[in-house]
Amino acid sequence: MTIDTNPRRRQLLGWTVAAVAAPLAVTLGATQGDAATPREIVIRARRFVFTPDKIALKAGEPVVLVLIAEDVVMGLSAPDLGVRAGMPPGRTVRVPLTPARPGTYGFLCDIFCGSGHENMSGTFVVTA
Incomplete structure:
Protein backbone atom coordinates (compact mmCIF):
# COMPACT_ATOMS: atom_id res chain seq x y z
CA MET A 1 0.00 0.00 0.00
CA THR A 37 -38.16 13.65 21.50
CA PRO A 38 -41.84 13.89 22.49
CA ARG A 39 -42.80 16.75 24.79
CA GLU A 40 -43.27 15.61 28.40
CA ILE A 41 -46.28 16.77 30.40
CA VAL A 42 -46.13 16.18 34.14
CA ILE A 43 -49.50 15.52 35.79
CA ARG A 44 -49.55 15.27 39.57
CA ALA A 45 -52.45 13.69 41.42
CA ARG A 46 -53.32 14.12 45.08
CA ARG A 47 -56.59 13.88 46.87
CA PHE A 48 -58.80 15.15 45.05
CA VAL A 49 -57.16 17.09 42.26
CA PHE A 50 -55.02 16.72 39.15
CA THR A 51 -52.41 19.43 38.57
CA PRO A 52 -52.70 20.73 35.93
CA ASP A 53 -56.34 19.94 35.28
CA LYS A 54 -56.42 21.59 31.83
CA ILE A 55 -53.79 20.51 29.31
CA ALA A 56 -53.29 21.94 25.81
CA LEU A 57 -52.18 19.53 23.07
CA LYS A 58 -51.84 19.66 19.29
CA ALA A 59 -53.37 17.05 17.02
CA GLY A 60 -50.68 14.72 15.72
CA GLU A 61 -48.06 15.88 18.22
CA PRO A 62 -46.60 12.99 20.22
CA VAL A 63 -46.34 13.65 23.95
CA VAL A 64 -45.53 11.61 27.02
CA LEU A 65 -47.73 12.02 30.08
CA VAL A 66 -45.58 11.76 33.20
CA LEU A 67 -47.97 10.71 35.95
CA ILE A 68 -47.15 11.10 39.65
CA ALA A 69 -49.49 10.23 42.55
CA GLU A 70 -48.49 12.10 45.67
CA ASP A 71 -50.47 10.39 48.41
CA VAL A 72 -52.61 7.35 47.53
CA VAL A 73 -53.18 5.03 44.57
CA MET A 74 -54.89 6.92 41.76
CA GLY A 75 -55.80 6.22 38.17
CA LEU A 76 -55.95 8.42 35.11
CA SER A 77 -58.47 7.56 32.43
CA ALA A 78 -59.24 9.46 29.22
CA PRO A 79 -61.47 6.97 27.40
CA ASP A 80 -61.97 9.07 24.25
CA LEU A 81 -58.19 9.21 23.77
CA GLY A 82 -57.59 5.55 24.66
CA VAL A 83 -55.56 6.42 27.77
CA ARG A 84 -55.72 4.43 31.01
CA ALA A 85 -52.99 4.17 33.65
CA GLY A 86 -52.71 3.27 37.30
CA MET A 87 -50.72 5.69 39.44
CA PRO A 88 -49.12 4.10 42.51
CA PRO A 89 -47.71 6.63 44.98
CA GLY A 90 -43.95 7.03 44.93
CA ARG A 91 -43.60 5.83 41.32
CA THR A 92 -43.55 7.71 38.04
CA VAL A 93 -45.70 6.30 35.24
CA ARG A 94 -45.01 7.36 31.65
CA VAL A 95 -47.81 7.13 29.07
CA PRO A 96 -47.28 7.98 25.38
CA LEU A 97 -50.10 9.86 23.67
CA THR A 98 -50.60 11.27 20.18
CA PRO A 99 -54.07 12.81 19.85
CA ALA A 100 -55.48 12.26 16.36
CA ARG A 101 -57.97 15.11 16.03
CA PRO A 102 -58.94 18.42 17.64
CA GLY A 103 -61.49 18.50 20.42
CA THR A 104 -61.97 18.65 24.17
CA TYR A 105 -61.47 15.34 25.95
CA GLY A 106 -62.16 14.69 29.61
CA PHE A 107 -59.97 12.68 31.96
CA LEU A 108 -60.72 11.48 35.45
CA CYS A 109 -59.46 9.44 38.37
CA ASP A 110 -60.87 5.95 37.97
CA ILE A 111 -59.63 4.46 41.25
CA PHE A 112 -61.65 5.44 44.32
CA CYS A 113 -59.43 7.62 46.49
CA GLY A 114 -61.91 8.82 49.11
CA SER A 115 -64.71 11.31 49.56
CA GLY A 116 -64.24 13.92 46.83
CA HIS A 117 -63.07 11.36 44.27
CA GLU A 118 -66.13 11.94 42.08
CA ASN A 119 -64.98 15.52 41.34
CA MET A 120 -61.40 14.59 40.40
CA SER A 121 -61.21 15.34 36.68
CA GLY A 122 -59.63 17.47 34.00
CA THR A 123 -59.58 18.15 30.27
CA PHE A 124 -57.23 17.79 27.33
CA VAL A 125 -57.82 20.55 24.80
CA VAL A 126 -56.50 19.40 21.42
CA THR A 127 -56.06 22.01 18.70
CA ALA A 128 -55.23 21.61 15.01
Whole structure:
Protein backbone atom coordinates (compact mmCIF):
# COMPACT_ATOMS: atom_id res chain seq x y z
CA MET A 1 0.00 0.00 0.00
CA THR A 2 1.34 3.42 -0.93
CA ILE A 3 0.43 6.67 0.70
CA ASP A 4 -0.04 9.66 -1.57
CA THR A 5 2.11 12.48 -0.21
CA ASN A 6 1.24 14.99 -2.93
CA PRO A 7 -0.23 17.94 -0.98
CA ARG A 8 -2.32 19.17 -3.92
CA ARG A 9 -3.95 15.76 -4.42
CA ARG A 10 -4.64 15.42 -0.68
CA GLN A 11 -6.24 18.89 -0.65
CA LEU A 12 -8.50 17.97 -3.59
CA LEU A 13 -9.45 14.74 -1.83
CA GLY A 14 -10.33 16.70 1.32
CA TRP A 15 -12.54 19.08 -0.67
CA THR A 16 -14.26 16.18 -2.38
CA VAL A 17 -15.02 14.49 0.93
CA ALA A 18 -16.32 17.79 2.35
CA ALA A 19 -18.51 18.39 -0.70
CA VAL A 20 -20.10 14.95 -0.35
CA ALA A 21 -20.36 14.98 3.46
CA ALA A 22 -22.01 18.41 3.87
CA PRO A 23 -25.28 17.60 2.02
CA LEU A 24 -25.34 14.20 3.71
CA ALA A 25 -25.06 15.83 7.14
CA VAL A 26 -27.90 18.22 6.32
CA THR A 27 -30.09 15.31 5.18
CA LEU A 28 -29.31 13.28 8.29
CA GLY A 29 -29.94 16.29 10.52
CA ALA A 30 -33.36 16.83 8.97
CA THR A 31 -34.21 13.18 9.53
CA GLN A 32 -33.17 13.33 13.17
CA GLY A 33 -35.14 16.56 13.69
CA ASP A 34 -38.32 14.86 12.42
CA ALA A 35 -37.96 12.19 15.11
CA ALA A 36 -37.72 14.72 17.94
CA THR A 37 -38.16 13.65 21.50
CA PRO A 38 -41.84 13.89 22.49
CA ARG A 39 -42.80 16.75 24.79
CA GLU A 40 -43.27 15.61 28.40
CA ILE A 41 -46.28 16.77 30.40
CA VAL A 42 -46.13 16.18 34.14
CA ILE A 43 -49.50 15.52 35.79
CA ARG A 44 -49.55 15.27 39.57
CA ALA A 45 -52.45 13.69 41.42
CA ARG A 46 -53.32 14.12 45.08
CA ARG A 47 -56.59 13.88 46.87
CA PHE A 48 -58.80 15.15 45.05
CA VAL A 49 -57.16 17.09 42.26
CA PHE A 50 -55.02 16.72 39.15
CA THR A 51 -52.41 19.43 38.57
CA PRO A 52 -52.70 20.73 35.93
CA ASP A 53 -56.34 19.94 35.28
CA LYS A 54 -56.42 21.59 31.83
CA ILE A 55 -53.79 20.51 29.31
CA ALA A 56 -53.29 21.94 25.81
CA LEU A 57 -52.18 19.53 23.07
CA LYS A 58 -51.84 19.66 19.29
CA ALA A 59 -53.37 17.05 17.02
CA GLY A 60 -50.68 14.72 15.72
CA GLU A 61 -48.06 15.88 18.22
CA PRO A 62 -46.60 12.99 20.22
CA VAL A 63 -46.34 13.65 23.95
CA VAL A 64 -45.53 11.61 27.02
CA LEU A 65 -47.73 12.02 30.08
CA VAL A 66 -45.58 11.76 33.20
CA LEU A 67 -47.97 10.71 35.95
CA ILE A 68 -47.15 11.10 39.65
CA ALA A 69 -49.49 10.23 42.55
CA GLU A 70 -48.49 12.10 45.67
CA ASP A 71 -50.47 10.39 48.41
CA VAL A 72 -52.61 7.35 47.53
CA VAL A 73 -53.18 5.03 44.57
CA MET A 74 -54.89 6.92 41.76
CA GLY A 75 -55.80 6.22 38.17
CA LEU A 76 -55.95 8.42 35.11
CA SER A 77 -58.47 7.56 32.43
CA ALA A 78 -59.24 9.46 29.22
CA PRO A 79 -61.47 6.97 27.40
CA ASP A 80 -61.97 9.07 24.25
CA LEU A 81 -58.19 9.21 23.77
CA GLY A 82 -57.59 5.55 24.66
CA VAL A 83 -55.56 6.42 27.77
CA ARG A 84 -55.72 4.43 31.01
CA ALA A 85 -52.99 4.17 33.65
CA GLY A 86 -52.71 3.27 37.30
CA MET A 87 -50.72 5.69 39.44
CA PRO A 88 -49.12 4.10 42.51
CA PRO A 89 -47.71 6.63 44.98
CA GLY A 90 -43.95 7.03 44.93
CA ARG A 91 -43.60 5.83 41.32
CA THR A 92 -43.55 7.71 38.04
CA VAL A 93 -45.70 6.30 35.24
CA ARG A 94 -45.01 7.36 31.65
CA VAL A 95 -47.81 7.13 29.07
CA PRO A 96 -47.28 7.98 25.38
CA LEU A 97 -50.10 9.86 23.67
CA THR A 98 -50.60 11.27 20.18
CA PRO A 99 -54.07 12.81 19.85
CA ALA A 100 -55.48 12.26 16.36
CA ARG A 101 -57.97 15.11 16.03
CA PRO A 102 -58.94 18.42 17.64
CA GLY A 103 -61.49 18.50 20.42
CA THR A 104 -61.97 18.65 24.17
CA TYR A 105 -61.47 15.34 25.95
CA GLY A 106 -62.16 14.69 29.61
CA PHE A 107 -59.97 12.68 31.96
CA LEU A 108 -60.72 11.48 35.45
CA CYS A 109 -59.46 9.44 38.37
CA ASP A 110 -60.87 5.95 37.97
CA ILE A 111 -59.63 4.46 41.25
CA PHE A 112 -61.65 5.44 44.32
CA CYS A 113 -59.43 7.62 46.49
CA GLY A 114 -61.91 8.82 49.11
CA SER A 115 -64.71 11.31 49.56
CA GLY A 116 -64.24 13.92 46.83
CA HIS A 117 -63.07 11.36 44.27
CA GLU A 118 -66.13 11.94 42.08
CA ASN A 119 -64.98 15.52 41.34
CA MET A 120 -61.40 14.59 40.40
CA SER A 121 -61.21 15.34 36.68
CA GLY A 122 -59.63 17.47 34.00
CA THR A 123 -59.58 18.15 30.27
CA PHE A 124 -57.23 17.79 27.33
CA VAL A 125 -57.82 20.55 24.80
CA VAL A 126 -56.50 19.40 21.42
CA THR A 127 -56.06 22.01 18.70
CA ALA A 128 -55.23 21.61 15.01
